[in-house]
Amino acid sequence: MARDTYPHYHCSPPVIATTKAVLKLNKFEKGKDRGGPSECGNAYHSNEEMVVALSIGWFKNMAHCGHRIKVTASSKSVYAKVVDECDSIYGWDNDHNYEPRCSNNIVDAPQAVWNALGLDQNIGMKGITWSDE
Incomplete structure (x- = not known):
């Protein structure tokens, strides 16, 4: 599929008590998968930190920063x-490390989260649920 034909998502499914999502393995360190620094605090994060990025509709223009x-x-x-958004509108550029756009149901997480959940990082994506706490 050509990169310009990938869907653009401006919203995500509603957040409920247990919102279904796809956990995607990602690196939050400088020069890795995420491209630039996180939206929340303009910082990079170690892959040993318990941090996530939410699809743009769930991120809600930084409303979830620090939650x-x-x-x-x-x-x-x-x-x-929550330290960043997983951009569902833009992608394929330097700011996004030339990665494709995210789907509207993604929770990006580094190794620390995958390890704490006891998940095999080789699969790269896993069905999960998430909730506000």
């Missing part, structure tokens, strides 16, 4: 701080 969310996979839950 903790509960991420649940396979009956195990962890808490992580």
Whole structure:
């Protein structure tokens, strides 16, 4: 599929008590998957930090910055701080490390979150639920 034909998402599914999402493995360090620094605080984060990025509709123009969310996979839950958006509108440019746009249901997380949930990082994506805490 040509990069210009990928969908653009301006919204995400409604946030409910247990919102279904896809956990995507991503690196938040300088020069890695995320491209530039995080939207919240204009900083990079270690892959050992319990942080996440939410799809643009859930991120709500920085409204979730600094909030903790509960991420649940396979009956195990962890808490992580929202530090960035997973851009569902733009992509394929230097600001986004030439990565494609996110879907509207993504929670990006580094190794620390995957490890705490006991997930195999080799799969790269996993169905989860998340909630505001």
